[in-house]
Amino acid sequence: MLTLQEQLKFCRTCQKRQLDPQRGIVCSLTNEKPTFTDNCPNYQIDSSEAQRLASVEQEAIAAEKESNDFFSPEKKGIKMGVVGGVIMMIIALVWFFLGWQAGYIYFYPPVLFVIGIYAFFRGIVKGNVSGQD
Structure with a gap:
């Protein structure tokens, strides 16, 4: 039933x-x-x-x-193209240097920086400057 x-x-x-x-x-x-x-x-x-x-x-x-995807924010950043890559690199640098000044070295900012570089160059190659792709 x-x-x-x-x-x-x-x-x-x-x-x-x-x-x-x-x-x-x-x-x-x-x-x-x-x-x-x-x-x-x-x-x-x-x-x-x-x-x-x-x-x-x-x-x-x-x-x-x-x-539910762990890398969901990073995937959205990659889709944003060049702008997303630049934003991810800036976040990674700020996070790394603030952590360093506080006496901590976080492992994720370098990873995020590399993802930002990937998104930046992928955006250039695809002509996706501001997330239009």
């Missing part, structure tokens, strides 16, 4: 769905929330809505994957 959430997943892509402002998605035939157990006998797929929901779900998965 399906839960209400699983039933509503079917209803979201059905041509017979209707939106009730107080109750949400309901069936236009019964004007009620879904009551079927496994499959709705009146289900007719709304292809465009099913395709739209699938693309929204794919975008959400991609965004979640990108946000």
Whole structure:
């Protein structure tokens, strides 16, 4: 037996769905929330809505994957081209010298500086000066 959430997943892509402002998605035939157990006998797929929901779900998965990525800020900097590379190099230099003045040597600023150099030259080669690519 399906839960209400699983039933509503079917209803979201059905041509017979209707939106009730107080109750949400309901069936236009019964004007009620879904009551079927496994499959709705009146289900007719709304292809465009099913395709739209699938693309929204794919975008959400991609965004979640990108946000969980450890190097996400660096990837965004690389996409910004020359400007992103310069910004990363400046951050790396400031971070390194402030840490050095405080008596600490952090390992990541040199790595960030190298990533900035890569982004800088990649931006030059691709003609991506300000993140337009």
